[in-house]
Amino acid sequence: MDRKVAFLGPIGTFSEEAARFFFEDRSASFIPFSSIPNVLESLARGDVEFAVVPIENSIEGTVNLAMDWLVHRIDVPIRGELAYPISQHLMGAQQIELEQIEKVLSHPQAIAQSRLFLQEHLPNVEIEYTKSTAEAVQLVSENPDKRWAAIGNRLSQQIYPVHFLRESIQEQSNNYTRFLLVSSEKLEGKATDREKTTVLVTLPSDFPGALHQVLAAFAWRKINLSRIESRPTKTGLGNYHFIIDIEQKMDDILLPGAFAEMEALGCQVRNLGSYPCYVKQVTVGS
């Protein structure tokens, strides 16, 4: 039976492209949802077996909604990571000049990634945020009489009747978004040589050198960390926990030792998943 994979819709989003990458060598059905919470809740309810969500962009940083929902609202492990190259294109229902555009629609991440272009070429245009890039492209295509433009990917231009007005308008050509695959099942058999483990560490209370001691548990074991981020615990102003990406898979000695040391300090340690990491290479004309 086909595995069901939830992604942020409608069809044609970057999230759909990322979801298809994870399953490119096996059959699956891809199901669009209208928000990241709906994607993750459908997984938690068991309506789908897998969910794919964006977690961080190289220009704009963490997708807080996805990170927080994973940590606070559901308890399903991370099973894979994909660094996916992102090219943003400006599209219109008609081939109009930039000066004629009155409004630009897109997802806040896509708008942020295109800020320099917008400031230079469309500094006074109205910006409307949509739930996804493909939703913006769909809305623009459905309103051909309006002087609107959408920012989105090449896939959405193939799905919705729109034209390119400008291509590759993102701030940097080296623009990547990391997506996470979340599931109670493992995704077997997709080869990679890189693995990561992500943990959530909650400090017992604020005391001098607390974070230093947490980091020391990794440092003297020579365990490499690639990211540490503090997020509010949502229990009160000034209360944070730390999301730490560790550059190795869960083992029997080193990581359990580091976790035990942190727990001995009074920290809570939750393993959010140990998983393979993939990178999609940039293809010409993406």
Ligand SMILES: O=C(O)C(=O)C[C@]1(C(=O)O)C=C[C@@H](O)C=C1
């Ligand atoms: O709107 C989309 O196409 C998405 O898949 C969401 C999203 C994001 O939230 O970061 C994914 C990748 C891009 O960075 C822009 C938007």
